[in-house]
Amino acid sequence: MESMQRLKEFCQDVRADIVRMTSAAGSGHPGGSLSAVEAMTVLYFNVMNHRPQEPGWPERDRFFLSKGHACPVTYSVMARSGYFPVEELLTLRKCGTRLQGHPSCKTLPGIEVSSGSLGQGLSIANGFALSAKIDNKPYRAYCLMGDGELQEGQVWEAIMTAAHYKLDNVCAIVDYNGLQIDGDVESVMGIAPLAQKWTAFNWHVIEADGHNLEQMQAAYAEAAQTKGKPSVIIMKTIKGKGISFMENVAGWHGKAPNQQELQSALAEIYGKENGK
């Protein structure tokens, strides 16, 4: 278990990794990576039972990145928790890299399943959780989804499946940053009221501030303790969090910072308190 202070420092490094790697690639997805920094840092350092040096360890908890475009944050927490060298992050999206533009389980150990087509991750998490139940195994399935992603019909099919089979070993995390590519989620295709919807579908709903480390830690613990139902953490976040010119700007969904933007982003990340 890392201390909150230590996690806070990790979050700074993860944010810096995200802007550095997308900037080096000249493309990629910083916005929805930055909104999930705290969730992913807490998950990889303090929640998941896994062995970064032994990615294939059969007893591990599984993480499914349903919103595959947020691979920069995933690669960063993987590197910083020991799956591969931090220097490799800068190969993101380069021809021949293991760090594909959307994650590939064929190239990078530790990625459970390739993703990038939205709406598919929760079904996979359910299937894995079901296999754990059949085999009487204690491991859990975590699945990170975008709020825009919830517009996919398959997500709601999976929401029914998890509740129907009482998959209390599933923990979904919704990055409720309010933005998708074409703008505000509510103006593109409304999904509210979100908590009520998941509740009506028989899930245990936990609402949290996705940038508050203590709240996220407590949310994961509550999910793990909840029996008989799957849990969802609906975390309120800010897309582009931590870099003022990216915050709440839809345009930073899939655009890389240039050199100058990178420098000002790094100055901001290390210059002021983050992760709160």
Added chain:
Amino acid sequence: MSIMMLPTRDGYGYGLLELGAANPDVLVLDADLAKSTRSDWFAAKYPERFFDIGISEQDMIGTAAGLALGGKIPFATTYGVFVAGRAWDQIRTTVCYSDLNVKIAGAHGGISAGGDGATHQALEDIALMRVLPNMKVLVPCDAIEAKKATVAAGTVLGPCFLRFAREATPVFTTEGDFFEIGIANILKPGTDATIIAAGPIVYEALLAHEQLAAEGISLRVINMHTIKPLDEAAVVAAARETGAIVTAEEAQLYGGLGGAVAEVLARKCPTPVEMVGIEDSFLECGTPEELAVKYGLTAKDLVRAVKKVLARK
């Protein structure tokens, strides 16, 4: 001489604007990618005729089907991988079986989505759409032809799939060039061998033509912008008159243009065929140029394929 470079998706954007002005029944739908697909140009001009359906491709196709039943001409737009793949059953059973007047635009076709990697590179869209009865499949070679294809699709009745690319590629056709769905354009009238190509790779075929001409080889170049209905007469004539065929596409060879040409020739005029395209694999991220070299989609690869097929003549 420098050649103008534009992505074929721009041609889609212009085509929609032209259709929008000509016909108030033309509507445009997108699934959260309006800026990338260029449908946002139409949205800006005709906001009351544009509908963002959100990230729900299957729902978008169903909605388009209902709009078509109501007499509208909907253009359902998103990346080729997501529309042709995710919504295939809706396209098959609702749109094609009922023969509804739905137009489907698949952007970021082929390797043009480079950096996003295998999940975003539409390589199976042509095969998936081509097997559907009633479906027309158009793969324009440059931005000007993309505009014409869009307008033609909006004018003809019935389901159409249009494929566009993300990257800027050479614009080598002109406004005045003839374009009609189902009629191949013969760009070079050679006699020794023929390249049948679709999409921006047609330009590579023209470069191959130049190189081979310098070596005294007379190459026919056919721009097969309509993959379905395929211009079988042009394919058979090329086989009879040149005796050697090379197909070229930014797609899986299985089920793509190569497959389509081979199906015709096997039945009507067996002829040696070489195919340039993707050999049954998922690719990886990289710039489109890097991928074209790595996976053999350049003029050089076409020249090699022509020599190979000539040796089999």
